[in-house]
Amino acid sequence: xxxxxxxxxxxxxxxxxxxxxxxxxxxxxxxxxxxxxxxxxxxxxxxxxxxxxxxxxxxxxxxxxxxxxxxxxxxxxxxxxxxxxxxxxxxxxxxxxxxxxxxxxxxxxxxxxxxxxxxxxxxxxxxxxxxxxxxxxxxxxxxxxxxxxxxxxxxxxxxxxxxxxxxxxxxxxxxxxxxxxxxxxxxxxxxxxxxxxxxxxxxxxxxxxx
Amino acid sequence: xxxxxxxxxxxxxxxxxxxxxxxxxxxxxxxxxxxxxxxxxxxxxxxxxxxxxxxxxxxxxxxxxxxxxxxxxxxxxxxxxxxxxxxxxxxxxxxxxxxxxxxxxxxxxxxxxxxxxxxxxxxxxxxxxxxxxxxxxxxxxxxxxxxxxxxxxxxxxxxxxxxxxxxxxxxxxxxxxxxxxxxxxxxxxxxxxxxxxxxxxxxxxxxxxxxxxxxxxxxxxxxxxxxxxxxxxxxxxxxxxxxxxxxxxxxxxxxxxxxxxxxxxxxxxxxxxxxxxxxxxxxxxxxxxxxxxxxxxxxxxxxxxxxxxxxxxxxxxxxxxxxxxxxxxxxxxxxxxxxxxxxxxxxxxxxxxxxxxxxxxxxxxxxxxxxxxxxxxxxxxxxxxxxxxxxxxxxxxxxxxxxxxxxxxxxxxxxxxxxxxxxxxxxxxxxxxxxxxxxxxxxxxxxxxxxxxxxxxxxxxxxxxxxxxxxxxxxxxxxxxxxxxxxxxxxxxxxxxxxxxxxxxxxxxxxxxxxxxxxxxxxxxxxxxxxxxxxxxxxxxxxxxxxxxxxxxxxxxxxxxxxxxxxxxxxxxxxxxxxxxxxxxxxxxxxxxx
Numbered sequence: 146x147x148x149x150x151x152x153x154x155x156x157x158x159x160x161x162x163x164x165x166x167x168x169x170x171x172x173x174x175x176x177x178x179x180x181x182x183x184x185x186x187x188x189x190x191x192x193x194x195x196x197x198x199x200x201x202x203x204x205x206x207x208x209x210x211x212x213x214x215x216x217x218x219x220x221x222x223x224x225x226x227x228x229x230x231x232x233x234x235x236x237x238x239x240x241x242x243x244x245x246x247x248x249x250x251x252x253x254x255x256x257x258x259x260x261x262x263x264x265x266x267x268x269x270x271x272x273x274x275x276x277x278x279x280x281x282x283x284x285x286x287x288x289x290x291x292x293x294x295x296x297x298x299x300x301x302x303x304x305x306x307x308x309x310x311x312x313x314x315x316x317x318x319x320x321x322x323x324x325x326x327x328x329x330x331x332x333x334x335x336x337x338x339x340x341x342x343x344x345x346x347x348x349x350x351x352x353x354x355x
Numbered sequence: 356x357x358x359x360x361x362x363x364x365x366x367x368x369x370x371x372x373x374x375x376x377x378x379x380x381x382x383x384x385x386x387x388x389x390x391x392x393x394x395x396x397x398x399x400x401x402x403x404x405x406x407x408x409x410x411x412x413x414x415x416x417x418x419x420x421x422x423x424x425x426x427x428x429x430x431x432x433x434x435x436x437x438x439x440x441x442x443x444x445x446x447x448x449x450x451x452x453x454x455x456x457x458x459x460x461x462x463x464x465x466x467x468x469x470x471x472x473x474x475x476x477x478x479x480x481x482x483x484x485x486x487x488x489x490x491x492x493x494x495x496x497x498x499x500x501x502x503x504x505x506x507x508x509x510x511x512x513x514x515x516x517x518x519x520x521x522x523x524x525x526x527x528x529x530x531x532x533x534x535x536x537x538x539x540x541x542x543x544x545x546x547x548x549x550x551x552x553x554x555x556x557x558x559x560x561x562x563x564x565x566x567x568x569x570x571x572x573x574x575x576x577x578x579x580x581x582x583x584x585x586x587x588x589x590x591x592x593x594x595x596x597x598x599x600x601x602x603x604x605x606x607x608x609x610x611x612x613x614x615x616x617x618x619x620x621x622x623x624x625x626x627x628x629x630x631x632x633x634x635x636x637x638x639x640x641x642x643x644x645x646x647x648x649x650x651x652x653x654x655x656x657x658x659x660x661x662x663x664x665x666x667x668x669x670x671x672x673x674x675x676x677x678x679x680x681x682x683x684x685x686x687x688x689x690x691x692x693x694x695x696x697x698x699x700x701x702x703x704x705x706x707x708x709x710x711x712x713x714x715x716x717x718x719x720x721x722x723x724x725x726x727x728x729x730x731x732x733x734x735x736x737x738x739x740x741x742x743x744x745x746x747x748x749x750x751x752x753x754x755x756x757x758x759x760x761x762x763x764x765x766x767x768x769x770x771x772x773x774x775x776x777x778x779x780x781x782x783x784x785x786x787x788x789x790x791x792x793x794x795x796x797x798x799x800x801x802x803x804x805x806x807x808x809x810x811x812x813x814x815x816x817x818x819x820x821x822x823x824x825x826x827x828x829x830x831x832x833x834x835x836x837x838x839x840x841x842x843x844x845x846x847x848x849x850x851x852x853x854x855x856x857x858x859x860x861x862x863x864x865x866x867x868x869x870x871x872x873x874x875x876x877x878x879x880x881x882x883x884x885x886x887x888x889x890x891x892x893x894x895x896x897x898x899x900x901x902x903x904x905x906x907x908x909x910x911x912x913x914x915x916x917x918x919x920x921x922x923x924x925x926x927x928x929x930x931x932x933x934x935x936x937x938x939x940x941x942x943x944x945x946x947x948x949x
Binding site for chain 2: 173174175202203204206207209210211212213216217266268269270271290291335337338346347348349
């Protein structure tokens, strides 16, 4: 991107509100399979367009700071790496009250705010989503700082997208297949962190090795 | 050991019973505290160990410096914006880029908004529950709560019916079998001192504060184009302003920002500050937790009033360093001087060629070296007790001219107070007067908590000042928001170094970078929690967390509410990723008494 486009990319964009369905990818893309949720919502965004009432979001590890969006949503679909003691790469879809919403208060850092707590807080505020779904995959490796998705987790992304589409259709949301992915600056994730760029630029794993 | 005096003046005694507070985190990033208690349950030795820092060069070496902000945003779940801002400042410093006045104002607004939101959410969501007993709120008389509310503030949501409704909602929530955010705490502990009506008032405001944050974040969305990860750009801000247009940021958006600023000021001054005073009035004799705050404090200074001028005289909140509690002298801090900021690893799980020496971040290296000391107990995968005589933390030990320093809101407030900053002096003196406390009372856990509250009010009011400054500049016809003259790498020198610093909500944050042939060659960050959670250095100086815990009496060693209170007062920040869902939602902290 040139200087002018780079600078004009942001600003004045849609302020929170005006949506009823939130598709949220959560996790930390710097920690290998922890990035599953973000990569999945990026893949959904690359392949499908939605009506303005459907908001796709890269939620990172923002914990309680996601509450403003979660409590504004009638329907919430979450992509995340889940630890349910399955085989690495196994995928599960969990619906409604089975999405866990319990967590402890003996936390030492705001970063220990589990997403369960965000859901519980929304519930206590009397504004929690009516419908919930979690599309999760069992991670293989989390402890690889700067690493990317492991092949068997990466391989599950198309299926995760399909399962998410099924949930959304069940909710009455109609996805529209795109002929090409959105332009830079228009995507759900940051262009600087897109998977191919992220993987190719890894120190010691980049161009010099190719 | 048994008994020893550290060079920075603290007495450590590890002969007594050992208590371990170990929040369980699925992957790296947790903080663990171990303390030794004497026969009266007073903390006589404290050990802070964390796994938070792996070095940014591992992910950034060889990448485009203009993209670094997006990566640094991801190292920390809550501090996204501050890392991005530090990163673009570091690159601009390295490349000699001056930013336009509008960009300076908008960045200040974004940072002020982040402080405001972060402090508010930290106080109500994380820290208030160390002082407020949620379960006791169920026993409150809504009428008494209403009277209390009306006696401390003009906040309109104060009727008995309103508090009765909240109480009923809370009761249903508790009776549904899940306390949600309130489960697994130490409810009913003798360490809690508020009457039921004050507890109900605070819990009600907890809900209002969580609700209100959705207004504040709109400021980031408007100027950053998206949330929760706004866009940033080297050279300015990634948005264009056209007061008369309808595409970019126009008058409609600016009016919205203005109204959010007014609402923020009202909420903080009518809810947060009165709550802070009300809660503090019940804990005035809980004077523990001062630690390093009465000795050594560091702030880089923040909010450059005019763009591209980093002198403290140009800062809306001037910085500097205080040594040995001498408020009559504020030392100037030079982040480029190799003798000033240095990191040590003698007690950290890294190796240096010479571990007696510290390294300035421009020369920093991050070579992991995990090795448990001879006196540790347990196994490598299940550490029962750490050996603080050896390497014991993944956190490095940053020092300023060899001194362990406390950073954060209290450090900023004491430094600005010592510099004679009028608004901050008025705020501090006013609060102390209202509570009937002397100045030294601020060197405590409660002082740290109070400084964060006062700062939240300060940042909300400063948003108004900066917004008016932005509008005046726009009205004068200047609409520039970025300087893209040096965007292309062919305009850059072959080699250059730079440093960017920001006063983040949790304290002094710096990024030191080295650019070579258009790519990042080295990237080192020293983050606020590294200063505060620091392990010991080669000379034996203890860091801010360890110092703050010493001398604190615990009501019950099995219920470490006093430890959490003091650690929470620093608002710890760990590069952690703990949101991974578990089916049973297991407890995040385990307490082991040995």
